[in-house]
Amino acid sequence: AQSVTQLGSHVSVSEGALVLLRCNYSSSVPPYLFWYVQYPNQGLQLLLKYTTGATLVKGINGFEAEFKKSETSFHLTKPSAHMSDAAEYFCAVSDLIPRIGNSGGSNYKLTFGKGTLLTVNP
Amino acid sequence: DAGITQSPRYKITETGRQVTLMCHQTWSHSYMFWYRQDLGHGLRLIYYSAAADITDKGEVPDGYVVSRSKTENFPLTLESATRSQTSVYFCASSGRAYEQYFGPGTRLTVT
Numbered sequence: 001a002q003s004v005t006q007l008g009s010h011v012s013v014s015e016g017a018l019v020l021l022r023c024n025y026s027s028s029v030p031p032y033l034f035w036y037v038q039y040p041n042q043g044l045q046l047l048l049k050y051t052t053g054a055t056l057v058k059g060i061n062g063f064e065a066e067f068k069k070s071e072t073s074f075h076l077t078k079p080s081a082h083m084s085d086a087a088e089y090f091c092a093v094s095d096l097i098p099r100i101g102n103s104g105g106s107n108y109k110l111t112f113g114k115g116t117l118l119t120v121n122p
Numbered sequence: 123d124a125g126i127t128q129s130p131r132y133k134i135t136e137t138g139r140q141v142t143l144m145c146h147q148t149w150s151h152s153y154m155f156w157y158r159q160d161l162g163h164g165l166r167l168i169y170y171s172a173a174a175d176i177t178d179k180g181e182v183p184d185g186y187v188v189s190r191s192k193t194e195n196f197p198l199t200l201e202s203a204t205r206s207q208t209s210v211y212f213c214a215s216s217g218r219a220y221e222q223y224f225g226p227g228t229r230l231t232v233t
Contacts, residue, residue, distance in 0.1 A: 036224075
């Protein structure tokens with residue numbers, strides 16, 4: 001089974017500083033990797049994803065992440081933090097769902113890390 | 123607007139009562155998912171569905187029942203609520219093979 005480890009349950013940075021949120025995964029097959037963001041009292045919003053191709057992935061709000069197969073990592077970065085970036089961030093890895101019933105095609109379920117709460121100080 | 127909605131957004135119920143959380147999506151996505159979110163655990167998959175009338179268990183299915191008679195709806199029922207089921211519940215849907223879209227969540231408190 002896939003697993004995701006997010007290093008640091010809480011990260012605090014100053015406004016304008018570099019944001020680095022760490023994610024390591026275990027997967028027996030080439031993974032699809034995701035970062036989601038959750039603002040207070042809201043659902044999860046997809047920030048960016050890696051499926052195939054370029055290992056440096058750009059997402060919304062100036063975030064990017066780099067897939068490093070040799071390190072089994074998918075760390076999230078942003079060069080300059082903004083107050084509006086304060087939220088909880090979840091890394092997730094895909095896990096193929098076995099076909100059930102007569103459903104057409106295959107799909108994936110997501111295994112999430114436990115989340116990293118990002119605080120941005122003025 | 124198209125999207126995924128959940129109701130109610132907040133619910134307080136007593137131990138032993140049955141409660142149903144609703145999820146509705148307008149994208150005609152074939153796959154739908156229920157997660158619970160608890161501090162220190164992140165999100166854990168309860169049940170998922172590949173299409174109408176096709177469902178399967180996730181990581182933490184005990185105490186929950188799902189049904190999916192229509193593609194757009196995926197209700198989650200707690201047959202006899204327990205305090206350990208106090209949580210925030212998220213529904214998600216997926217049309218493509220890997221991208222999931224989440225609803226706003228239902229905060230459930232079992233007293």
